[in-house]
Amino acid sequence: MGATTVVKARPARPARPPSPPETSAPLRTGRVPTGPGRRRRRAGMLMVAPALLHASLWIGLPVVVSVALAFTKYDVLTAPEFVGLDNFRDMLDDAVFRKSIVNTLLYTFFTVPFGMALGLLVALALHTGLKARGIFRTAVFLPQVTATVAIALVWLWIYNPGNGLLNTMLAFLGVDGPAWLSSTTWALPSVILVGIWQGIGMKMLIYLAALQSLPRELYEAASVDGASRVRQFFSITLPLLKPATFFVLITSMISAFQSFDQIYILTDGGPANSTTMMTYEIYKSAFREFRVGYASAQSLVLFVLLMGFTLVNKRIMGGSRGHN
Numbered sequence: 001m002g003a004t005t006v007v008k009a010r011p012a013r014p015a016r017p018p019s020p021p022e023t024s025a026p027l028r029t030g031r032v033p034t035g036p037g038r039r040r041r042r043a044g045m046l047m048v049a050p051a052l053l054h055a056s057l058w059i060g061l062p063v064v065v066s067v068a069l070a071f072t073k074y075d076v077l078t079a080p081e082f083v084g085l086d087n088f089r090d091m092l093d094d095a096v097f098r099k100s101i102v103n104t105l106l107y108t109f110f111t112v113p114f115g116m117a118l119g120l121l122v123a124l125a126l127h128t129g130l131k132a133r134g135i136f137r138t139a140v141f142l143p144q145v146t147a148t149v150a151i152a153l154v155w156l157w158i159y160n161p162g163n164g165l166l167n168t169m170l171a172f173l174g175v176d177g178p179a180w181l182s183s184t185t186w187a188l189p190s191v192i193l194v195g196i197w198q199g200i201g202m203k204m205l206i207y208l209a210a211l212q213s214l215p216r217e218l219y220e221a222a223s224v225d226g227a228s229r230v231r232q233f234f235s236i237t238l239p240l241l242k243p244a245t246f247f248v249l250i251t252s253m254i255s256a257f258q259s260f261d262q263i264y265i266l267t268d269g270g271p272a273n274s275t276t277m278m279t280y281e282i283y284k285s286a287f288r289e290f291r292v293g294y295a296s297a298q299s300l301v302l303f304v305l306l307m308g309f310t311l312v313n314k315r316i317m318g319g320s321r322g323h324n
Contacts, residue, residue: 069296076290087297097298099273100281101305103188107277108256111195116248118196119203120241126204127211137208144201152265155194156181159266181267184274191275194262199255203248210244211237246317250310257306278302 070087072080091097122140126133143151158165159180167177180190214237222232238245260279263269269276269284278298286295 066296066299069293070300071297072293074293074296076292080293083293087294088301090294091297091301096273096276097278097281100276100278103274103276104257104278106188107192107195107259108253110192111199111256112249112252115196115199115252116203116245119200119248120207122200122204123207123211126208137204140204141201143198144205148198148261149265151194151198152262155190155262156266159190182271184272187267187271187275191262191266194266195256195259198262199252203252206244206248207241210241214240242317246313249313249317253309253313254306257302 069080071082071084073083073086074080122136126137130136161167161177161179161182164177164180166180170177178186180186218236218240219232222236227235258279259277260283263275263277263280264283267275269280279302282295282298282302285291285298
């Protein structure tokens with residue numbers, strides 16, 4: 001009989017635990033990945049480049065030069081001479097510039113809130129289904145797109161003490177109208193009235209766009225709960241208009257601080273500097289007295305005031321989260 005070969009079976013190996021699925025890690029080759037995203041970014045940068053170049057050359061560079069000149073004595077004809085804080089010390093002793101700051105604050109204090117209130121009222125009237133809304137919207141917005149010089153010339157005729165429209169109407173009522181633009185008492189209120197009238201259109205347009213985007217479901221629910229129109233306005237409309245109100249407030253303040261054209265045409269800063277604004281005083285210092293360094297320092301003070309008021313309003317209106 002042949003020999004029998006016994007084959008021993010090897011013990012089975014324990015099964016390996018399943019390995020976790022491999023995640024494809026990006027290859028770090030040091031190169032920016034190409035694709036549609038990169039092409040879109042490149043196309044966007046090319047489209048924005050002209051605006052960025054324009055802003056850098058005509059806004060950014062002048063701002064930097066103006067800040068540098070604020071600490072120099074410069075009259076265009078001679079080289080700038082560094083004087084440190086002398087220009088700012090001179091401003092403290094400049095009664096006319098202090099008067100211009102007060103006039104600018106008064107002008108802003110009256111034109112901004114009254115203009116915003118009237119703009120909101122007009123927007124509410126146009127939003128509630130007023131007939132011929134297109135005609136009224138155009139009529140209210142027309143002063144905003146009309147040249148300020150043309151508007152100032154029209155108001156010069158209205159304020160004319162002899163045969164102007166305003167004094168003619170007052171004479172019809174038996175009232176003797178004053179010399180509006182030649183009186184130290186009435187000159188600034190007259191300019192403020194023009195500023196309020198001219199700025200209503202843009203405020204109305206922004207508020208009207210904001211009102212049209214408000215959800216109607218909230219008003220329907222409030223009506224079901226018995227809330228009146230007045231309660232709906234203060235509880236729903238005003239809180240939801242907060243971003244638009246913040247935007248209108250900031251842009252209106254900037255516009256009020258930069259008012260120049262109507263002052264130049266209507267009163268030329270007079271009488272007795274009663275309507276001199278900060279921008280007009282900067283213009284006189286730079287282009288009439290050729291004190292460019294001093295005018296640059298005044299511009300820097302104007303910028304600081306505007307920035308301060310903007311930050312304060314941002315804090316009062318509830319921070320930046322509600323306005324992004």
